[in-house]
Amino acid sequence: MRLTALPAFQDNYIWVLQAPDGPAVLVDPGQAAPVLEAADQGLQPAAILLTHHHDDHIGGVAELRRRWPQLPVFAPEDERIALDCERVTEGDRVQLPGFAFNVLAVPGHTRSHIAYLGHDHLFCGDTLFSLGCGRMFEGTPAQMLASLRRLASLPPQTQVCCGHEYTLANAVFARHVDPTNAALQRRQKEAQDMRSRSRPTVPAVLASELQCNPFLRTGDAHIVEAVAARLGRAPTDEVEVFAELRRWKDGFRT
Template sequence: MRLTTLPAFQDNYIWALQAPDGRTLFVDPGQAQPVLDAVAQGMQPAAILLTHHHDDHTGGVAELRRHWPQLPVFAPEDERIGLECERVGEGARVSLPGFDFTVLAVPGHTRSHVAFHGHDHLFCGDTLFSLGCGRMFEGTPAQMLASLQRLAALPARTQVCCGHEYTLGNAAFARHVDPTNAALQRRQKEAQDMRSRSLPTVPSLLADERACNPFLRTSAAPVVAAIAARLGRAPEDEVEVFAELRRWKDGFRA
């Protein structure tokens, strides 16, 4: 299968996963035009997958439906997604000719956020980013940590397809937390090179995220030590490590 990033807005990515026959899944189309342009180049819309209700991930669907009224849309159970669609939640399957995805409930960024995993691809919206994670607009630290741990437990070869180009900013914070991590240093240099050539830094490999992403390393000694230094004491548990790490990131300026 062919995976394509379709840039939208300032730093969003719409994902297009194309089967050999041209049929294509589009994930989180916050704008319609990038999808229309891709279709003009030969992609054939097969379905739309939505990870959460935020407009920068859903805003293009209505216009796309005007072009393809019968186009299937799969979305989480959330009344804020005011579209005719098939609602999916934990454990559901999205099975279409040539495509088969499992739905994972990953609350934290929003209460109804879901991710889609299949064909060695993870469409995770704003839950997991390369070298970072999403802000907690509606969930608790315990919920968000559990969601991230679920995603981290997927096969190491999984391609992490997140919703935004945030890698360089996340790398700066991650290096501040975990400055001696050699894998992180390599990943930062790789991302800097890619952005210097106007290339997307994602998808990233889940194996690399496990090695580099501090939000997936809340039990790692260097991360725990960094949080203990901020708290002035040992953290009570992994949830407190994550909560303080997220607070730190929220106020971090490179």
């Protein structure tokens, strides 16, 4: 499988997973133009996978459907996605010629957010980012933490394909929380080098995220100590660690 990240808007990625014989699955095409440009170079879409209802992830679908009227679209069960599509949810399996994806419910960023896992790739939208996680627009800390734990339990070689190029900004916050983490320091340097050459910093390998991402390490002593210092007391549990870490990140300024 060949994976390509098509840049869209300021920092979005439209993921393209291409089979050896040519057809490709598109993930979260918030903008049609990058896909249409790729099609002019030979891209043949086989299907669209949508992770959640935000317009920067679904906004290009209508125009793409005008180009390819029979293109199947898979989306979560959410009335805010007003498209003709096949609704999928937890436990479903998307089967296409040459492709197979398991559907995972990962609420938190939105209440109906899903992820697609297949071919060692995790398309997780705005739930998990490299060195960070999504904001909780609709879910609770307990829901978001449960979703992140679920993703953290996937095979360590899984390629984490998230929806935005946020790694450098996330690295600054992660280093603030966990300044002595050598693996995190290496990942930050790697990401800086990638961006200096205009390369995407994702996909990230899950094994690396488990070492570096503070939102996947809410039980780690260094993260707990940092949150305790901020709270002025020991946190009651990992949900509170996560909730305070997310609040901290929401208000963080470099």
